[in-house]
Amino acid sequence: MAKARRPTLGAFHQGTVPVIACFNKAVTPLGVDFDALIRALQTFVDQHVAPVWGTRAKLIKSTDFVKGAWAVVFLEDADHAGSLGYHDLTPDGLPESKVFVRTTLANGELVSVAASHELVEMLVDPAGNMMTTGPDRAATYAYESADPVEETHFQVDGIPMSNFVHPAYFQTFHQRGTVSFDHLGKVRKPFQPHSGGYQIVFKNGKWRHAFGSASKAKRFAREDRRGHRSEQRHRSRTSRLKRSDTRASSRRKRPA
Numbered sequence: 001m002a003k004a005r006r007p008t009l010g011a012f013h014q015g016t017v018p019v020i021a022c023f024n025k026a027v028t029p030l031g032v033d034f035d036a037l038i039r040a041l042q043t044f045v046d047q048h049v050a051p052v053w054g055t056r057a058k059l060i061k062s063t064d065f066v067k068g069a070w071a072v073v074f075l076e077d078a079d080h081a082g083s084l085g086y087h088d089l090t091p092d093g094l095p096e097s098k099v100f101v102r103t104t105l106a107n108g109e110l111v112s113v114a115a116s117h118e119l120v121e122m123l124v125d126p127a128g129n130m131m132t133t134g135p136d137r138a139a140t141y142a143y144e145s146a147d148p149v150e151e152t153h154f155q156v157d158g159i160p161m162s163n164f165v166h167p168a169y170f171q172t173f174h175q176r177g178t179v180s181f182d183h184l185g186k187v188r189k190p191f192q193p194h195s196g197g198y199q200i201v202f203k204n205g206k207w208r209h210a211f212g213s214a215s216k217a218k219r220f221a222r223e224d225r226r227g228h229r230s231e232q233r234h235r236s237r238t239s240r241l242k243r244s245d246t247r248a249s250s251r252r253k254r255p256a
Contacts, residue, residue, distance in 0.1 A: 142200035151196025
């Protein structure tokens with residue numbers, strides 16, 4: 001009898017409320033108290049994301065990966081992530097998001113916005129593999145819930161959190177202005193990125209980014225996007241997602 005293939009756990013919600021371990025391996029100050037940030041992220045999920053998307057979660061503070069839990073890891077940059085053995089999934093094969101503190105601040109962005117951006121996208125599409133049809137029938141569109149409204153945010157407990165699209169954004173039958181396409185009302189019709197956002201599109205065997213404005217395209221080109229969950233989508237078509245190696249992270253110290 002053939003041995004059953006072990007499933008890739010990151011691809012399934014499995015009908016449970018995930019526990020998400022949040023831990024900080026960065027040296028650069030976050031610009032916000034870490035405990036306050038985790039509390040605000042929990043409120044962000046409970047009062048804003050879950051009522052719209054039905055994606056509940058319990059966030060906990062930790063010092064490293066927690067067995068059976070998803071993860072949000074704060075690191076210096078993509079090179080730091082690689083040196084510590086942080087990759088695409090947790091050691092258990094569960095969803096993992098990385099927030100690059102030094103890179104985020106160098107881009108003039110807020111760590112809290114970057115963290116909530118990654119969190120909502122992980123909750124809506126845990127494996128980073130969901131696609132949908134859209135206005136161009138020859139293309140498919142990535143189910144990224146924060147990219148289309150990037151650069152817009154709102155306050156939760158006094159801490160800025162990322163805007164995100166609502167399910168109607170991915171439903172072409174809605175007419176302009178008839179429903180809420182995003183949480184802040186910045187988008188007026190389906191598949192129309194805000195001026196500060198973008199939509200990932202797959203067409204003719206190639207990935208491309210449909211930007212909300214020419215200025216966004218220029219800013220995007222200057223950014224270091226390595227290690228972002230949306231970039232995993234590109235690699236996952238040609239290679240397996242890689243689990244983080246806790247042995248590597250325990251052997252190495254944080255960068256000076």
